[in-house]
Amino acid sequence: AQSVTQPDIHITVSEGASLELRCNYSYGATPYLFWYVQSPGQGLQLLLKYFSGDTLVQGIKGFEAEFKRSQSSFNLRKPSVHWSDAAEYFCAVGINNDMRFGAGTRLTVKP
Amino acid sequence: DGGITQSPKYLFRKEGQNVTLSCEQNLNHDAMYWYRQDPGQGLRLIYYSQIVNDFQKGDIAEGYSVSREKKESFPLTVTSAQKNPTAFYLCASRVDRSGQPQHFGDGTRLSIL
Numbered sequence: 003a004q005s006v007t008q009p010d011i012h013i014t015v016s017e018g019a020s021l022e023l024r025c026n027y028s029y030g031a032t033p034y035l036f037w038y039v040q041s042p043g044q045g046l047q048l049l050l051k052y053f054s055g056d057t058l059v060q061g062i063k064g065f066e067a068e069f070k071r072s073q074s075s076f077n078l079r080k081p082s083v084h085w086s087d088a089a090e091y092f093c094a095v096g097i098n099n100d101m102r103f104g105a106g107t108r109l110t111v112k113p
Numbered sequence: 114d115g116g117i118t119q120s121p122k123y124l125f126r127k128e129g130q131n132v133t134l135s136c137e138q139n140l141n142h143d144a145m146y147w148y149r150q151d152p153g154q155g156l157r158l159i160y161y162s163q164i165v166n167d168f169q170k171g172d173i174a175e176g177y178s179v180s181r182e183k184k185e186s187f188p189l190t191v192t193s194a195q196k197n198p199t200a201f202y203l204c205a206s207r208v209d210r211s212g213q214p215q216h217f218g219d220g221t222r223l224s225i226l
Contacts, residue, residue: 011153034212045117045203045217046156053212092155098211099144099163105155 004029006095008104015083016112023078023107025093034096035076037067040106041089049091052076063087085111115140117218119204124223126191126198134189134221136204142216143209145187149173150201150220159202162187163209191223199225 007026015021027033034053038046050061057069067078076093088111093104117138126132138145144163148156158171162181176195181187187206191198201222205215 036214038217043201043220043222045119045219046205046215048214048216051214096212096214099209101215103156105153 004097004102006093006102006104008091008093008107010107011105012108012110014110014112017085018082021078021080021083021087021109023091023093023109025076025078025104027074027076027093027095029074029095029097031097032071035067035069036094036096036101037061037065037076037078038092038094038103039063039089040092046092049078083109083111085113087111117204117206117216119202119218119221121221122219124221125226126223127226129193131190131192132223134191134202134204134223136187136189136218137185138187138204138206138216138218139185140206140216141184142206143184144207145181146205146207146215147171147177147179147187147189148203148205150203156203159189198223 005028036051037049040046049065050059052059052069060066065080090106090108092106120135146161147159157173159177160179162168178190203220204218207213207215
């Protein structure tokens with residue numbers, strides 16, 4: 003079955019530490035890939051997207067993500083986390099005109 | 114600035130009552146979507162529309178209805194048939210081409226009195 007998996011429900015990191023949020027997908031073909039961020043009580047904001055080409059994509063707010071076809075993964079990374087990065091992060095995949103979201107990973111940042 | 118406006122921000126429903134959530138976009142996007150968000154479950158698609166006067170059921174359409182009379186507007190009605198309507202509702206829109214991302218409004222939180 004087609005699916006998007008974010009294995010980590012909740013992650014806590016210290017401010018200034020590096021961050022990696024995991025995303026795996028199960029689709030027959032390589033889908034379009036996205037990461038969104040959601041602050042409490044707000045909508046989703048697009049961080050970055052992958053369509054094709056260079057497998058390392060840069061996004062807003064200092065985030066980047068790497069597409070690994072062999073692992074069906076699209077992990078989100080940030081070298082140094084800021085307190086304002088505390089939010090929920092959603093991985094999403096698009097096949098044709100359909101989009102499916104993972105269940106989300108909640109990020110807590112310790113001072 | 115272009116964007117998606119959802120109103121109201123908070124909405125309360127009495128038992129047996131229908132309520133309508135508004136979604137308006139000025140991005141000139143053809144496709145619009147309604148999602149329901151519950152804690153720990155991500156986003157679940159309720160309805161979507163790719164063109165005016167046409168819409169399709171998503172994964173959890175029961176108890177909901179929509180209309181798409183104008184390109185800019187895609188209101189969602191939560192009917193009394195929806196027995197567990199308490200949730201955060203998100204509207205989105207996108208350019209209707211393969212691979213284009215969805216853009217989201219700020220959501221409406223619906224609660225039962």
